[in-house]
Amino acid sequence: MSHSSSAPSPSVAPVSAPMGRYAMLWRWHFYAALFVMPLLVILGITGTIYLYKPQIEAVAYPSQLYVPAQSTPRLPQQILYEIAQDNTPAGVPVLTAEIHNAPDRSAQFTYLDPNEGKSSVFLNPYTGEVLVKMPTLNFNATYWIGLARQIHRGLLLGKTGEVIMELAACWTLIMIGTGVALWWPRQKKGMKQAIKPDLSKRGRPFWREIHATLGIVLAAGAVFFVMSGLPWTSTWGAQFKQLVAQVNLGYPPDPPGAVSARHEGHEGHEGAQASATRVQDLPLEHTAWGAGLLSVPNSTLPAEGQQGQPDHHSHGAHAGQGAQSTDAHAMHAGHAMPAATSETAEPITLDQVMTLAHANHIPDEYSIALPAGKTGVYSVSYYPGDPTGEKVINVDQYDGSIINGVAYDQYGLIAKVISFAVSLHMGTYFGWVNQLLCAIIALGLVTMAITGFIMWWKRRPAGSLGAPRLPAALPSMRGWMIGLVIFGVIFPVTGLSMLVVWGLDRLYLARYRRSMALGTTTV
Structure with missing residues (x-):
């Protein structure tokens, strides 16, 4: 529908410069989460299954993997x-x-x-x-454990699925970075409140409390999970391994x-x-x-x-x-x-x-x-x-x-670091405690995705995507732009997807500006 320009736009809001930056970070956080949320659920569940492979297989395949111990040789x-x-x-x-x-x-x-x-x-x-x-x-x-691993790696879609999972990993880093920036207390007494969720709230604010607290607690572990998995991706990971091999810092053949x-x-x-x-x-x-x-x-x-x-x-x-x-x-x-x-x-x-x-x-x-x-x-x-x-x-x-x-x-040095990171990522380096910590992070990310979806669904206007509103004037975000450009250069496939998202967002903004100039906006 359309209405006069005197009515406030549901997608463009006049705000101060700090709040404008907050709005833009929220918008990028939203885009990242919208893509990552379903994949985080898949990664978290399949990753946890594979973490507990020995225990699961012992229950699922006892007659295949085990026999009665005998004293005879x-x-x-x-x-x-x-x-x-x-x-x-x-x-x-x-x-x-x-x-x-x-x-x-x-x-x-x-x-x-x-x-x-x-x-x-x-x-x-x-x-x-x-x-x-x-x-x-x-x-x-064994078959079902292997199936979980194949889904975790590439959604059973071959090379296409592997690229999707690589994009999901990189966009998870963007989601974490913007999420921490959104969480960062803007008041002197805000740190304690930000870390300790207020469970007395109801509705969407309750889910926001859970989401924000989980996000900041899991941020470091989630970054480690992503970074330790990236060397094994089929595009960026392959190029990375070749690079470190050329400088004699990787695995020997x-x-x-x-x-x-x-x-x-x-x-x-x-x-x-x-x-x-x-x-x-x-x-x-x-x-x-x-x-x-x-x-x-x-x-x-x-x-x-x-x-x-x-x-x-x-x-x-x-x-x-x-x-x-x-x-x-x-x-x-x-x-x-x-x-x-x-x-x-x-x-x-x-x-x-x-x-x-x-x-x-x-x-x-x-x-x-x-x-x-x-x-x-x-x-x-x-x-x-x-x-x-x-x-x-x-x-x-x-x-x-x-x-x-x-x-x-x-x-090589980098190969040694990666070896330890992989052992930690797979929960094998220090036994069941390693497994437990990895499972907490993996299932915590699943919870993050679910709470994020609930927040979006409760806020989303009927029939609309419900992206966070654009500020009336785009704020200066030079530091963030430089960081995202560097990130896109390091991860070229993700960088290309970021350009696509940025371009679509700018087209969306231009559309609203033209509509406002003509005196109408379309919801």
């Missing part, structure tokens, strides 16, 4: 592998052995099912009985021939008390790493068929797995297996590889990728909750010598 890992290989559909090769030495854990081997994709076969390690064969979604997460599936962050950085999950990292262009970073004498290997499992288990995390090992002839010069060796020698057993891993301080909860063909290598990947223990080693499949490896000490 477990079957050799090599025998279990052969049983698993005999039970893959159409004889597809087993890709990895997931090592869990706890006496009540089943044996797990992964393979690529022709119809269902990534799958696992679980065996009773004492009898060799096949417990179940089931799809496990990318890299050692996995050893030639390795399939460690290192550091995919949200794709599964597991911690204590859990079997972990990883997916193949984006390759980093980096200076080549010399072979022989880790080594033990060949005499440490047990005789053929000897049980090689350590006597104890520490519930650390392991890496997930990727595809089978690549041809060892792609390794550095001097480290490819001689052709004569691959023709005449017999491969060592998985039990011998396990003994070698244990001698290199890899006790439990790790992944062994099987050699691909006669010239392949064993790749052992270990990612405990404490990032300083992370390592990947390549093992000659015939003589058991360690060809090369990469350990935490070889990471």
